[in-house]
Amino acid sequence: MTQKLYIQTNGCQMNEYDSDKMRDILLDSHAMEITLAPENADVLLLNTCSIREKAQEKVFSAIGRWRKLKQKNPKIIIGVGGCVASQEGAAIQKRAPYVDIVFGPQTLHRLPALLDQARTTHKKVVDISFPEIEKFDALPEPRAEGVKAFVSVMEGCSKYCTYCVVPYTRGEEISRPLNDVVDEIIALAKQGVREINLLGQNVNAYCGEMEDGALASFALLLHCVASIGGIDRLRFTTSHPLEFTDDLIEAFAEIPELVNHLHLPVQSGSNDVLARMKRDYSREDYLVKLEKLKVIRPNISLSSDFIVGFPDESDEEFEETMSLIEAVEFDFSYSFIYSPRPGTPAAEFNDNISMEIKKQRLSRLKMRLNEMTQNFSNAMIGSTQTILVEGESKKNALQMTGRTENNRVVNFTGHPRLKGQFVDILITEALPNSLRGRMVETSLNTIK
Ligand code: SAH
Ligand code: SF4
Ligand code: F3S
Numbered sequence: 001m002t003q004k005l006y007i008q009t010n011g012c013q014m015n016e017y018d019s020d021k022m023r024d025i026l027l028d029s030h031a032m033e034i035t036l037a038p039e040n041a042d043v044l045l046l047n048t049c050s051i052r053e054k055a056q057e058k059v060f061s062a063i064g065r066w067r068k069l070k071q072k073n074p075k076i077i078i079g080v081g082g083c084v085a086s087q088e089g090a091a092i093q094k095r096a097p098y099v100d101i102v103f104g105p106q107t108l109h110r111l112p113a114l115l116d117q118a119r120t121t122h123k124k125v126v127d128i129s130f131p132e133i134e135k136f137d138a139l140p141e142p143r144a145e146g147v148k149a150f151v152s153v154m155e156g157c158s159k160y161c162t163y164c165v166v167p168y169t170r171g172e173e174i175s176r177p178l179n180d181v182v183d184e185i186i187a188l189a190k191q192g193v194r195e196i197n198l199l200g201q202n203v204n205a206y207c208g209e210m211e212d213g214a215l216a217s218f219a220l221l222l223h224c225v226a227s228i229g230g231i232d233r234l235r236f237t238t239s240h241p242l243e244f245t246d247d248l249i250e251a252f253a254e255i256p257e258l259v260n261h262l263h264l265p266v267q268s269g270s271n272d273v274l275a276r277m278k279r280d281y282s283r284e285d286y287l288v289k290l291e292k293l294k295v296i297r298p299n300i301s302l303s304s305d306f307i308v309g310f311p312d313e314s315d316e317e318f319e320e321t322m323s324l325i326e327a328v329e330f331d332f333s334y335s336f337i338y339s340p341r342p343g344t345p346a347a348e349f350n351d352n353i354s355m356e357i358k359k360q361r362l363s364r365l366k367m368r369l370n371e372m373t374q375n376f377s378n379a380m381i382g383s384t385q386t387i388l389v390e391g392e393s394k395k396n397a398l399q400m401t402g403r404t405e406n407n408r409v410v411n412f413t414g415h416p417r418l419k420g421q422f423v424d425i426l427i428t429e430a431l432p433n434s435l436r437g438r439m440v441e442t443s444l445n446t447i448k
Helices: 013-030 053-072 082-088 091-095 108-121 166-170 178-190 218-226 246-254 271-277 283-296 315-328 355-380
Strands: 004-009 043-048 077-081 101-103 125-127 148-152 195-199 207-209 215-217 233-237 261-263 301-303 305-308 334-337 384-392 399-403 409-413 422-430 435-439
Touching: 004 013, 013 043, 013 082, 013 108, 013 148, 013 195, 043 053, 043 082, 053 077, 077 082, 077 108, 082 091, 082 101, 082 166, 101 108, 108 125, 148 178, 178 195, 178 207, 178 218, 195 218, 215 218, 218 233, 218 246, 246 283, 271 283, 271 315, 283 315, 305 315, 305 355, 315 355, 334 355, 355 422, 409 422
Parallel strands: 004 043, 043 077, 077 101, 101 125, 148 195, 195 233, 261 301, 305 334, 409 435
Antiparallel strands: 207 215, 384 399, 384 422, 399 409, 422 435
């Protein structure tokens, strides 16, 4: 009988990409099939995130539920992968002895062997090493699902911001060779993919080897990907302001496939906080880069991540974040209360700011960011937006759904054959989580 696989994914898009690869690998090696019901699974995998304490807490509550399934059927295999696995290793099995396999973000391609090992030896298996780029060499042909796809182009991070676990969980920055990335995207394009989101924790630090041994910059990678037939929309996440170089800014002038949206996390508007975070740029550096970009793309939608309540963040320092968001007018941004992570330098910093104050600041920041997002949506009413049609709307089968360049969901009346096409939509209404619109008569002439 076909073995069933259940995967739960927490964390960032890189984890989502990795989970898809786990599915593909086990489908190839053990002819497994995905199930959406954990109680039907033979193998249960949890792909974890440790970026903040709350994310990490999710691990033991999820596998605690799976434990009951294993009590009923001891043959079930439970595996924990991702960033918590990478940091905690065998400690996970000390706390939860019913976990059979612990594997890291860089060893997921070894899952078939780890699974066989767990089944034959009945012993706990741990492999959280960083075997460099081996993972990508061992991946099966990519399988497209729909008209958009994520593609990881580099792993890890060498920035070591003082608050962040990523360099410890994913290792130092390492880029895939240019041709590997291009081949993967050509294979996706052949399956109908039209939009690619290039992924990396620090994606613009990409520096991949080319056939002649020279190294390709991220801007060059963008040019190569944009020239692939069928790929007409290009995004990337997440870029670091320090490496947001002039040639990358120039790419926005040269590559029409690059969307009119950029996620460039600033974290704080205060130079002192930025220094304590070890971000290696100032508020002014950040603003200058955005100004340069706006010369090329005046209407670009900009989003960011913010950390509120970094150790000893004063009222004045927080106000500098508030004034920065007024200066930039961000669209659709994320903000978090600082969460001390064991093993990071900031976890040792003095912090005299109470949680109550941090929460008040977060809610003020969030409220203002939400208003700005809503203003952006409202300003889109009456404009014509090109959307990539993803399929039928879940709520109403007569409606089609897709996304604008700045990632707004748009629902409109249209034919199912529009799936996978770019159409022009006149936006007529802005709801809190989506937009409504109607097709512009000449819409189909935008199909590339
Ligand atoms: N590499 C990206 C972001 C990676 S993590 C960058 O440097 O911008 C995603 C977001 O989580 C970060 O942008 C940051 O805002 C948040 N984050 C990371 N560590 C955190 C911590 N210890 N506490 C709270 N938020 C954190
Ligand atoms: Fe973490 Fe991003 Fe800093 Fe890297 S650049 S350490 S991923 S916050
Ligand atoms: Fe979380 Fe790891 Fe991604 S810590 S945000 S899953 S890189």
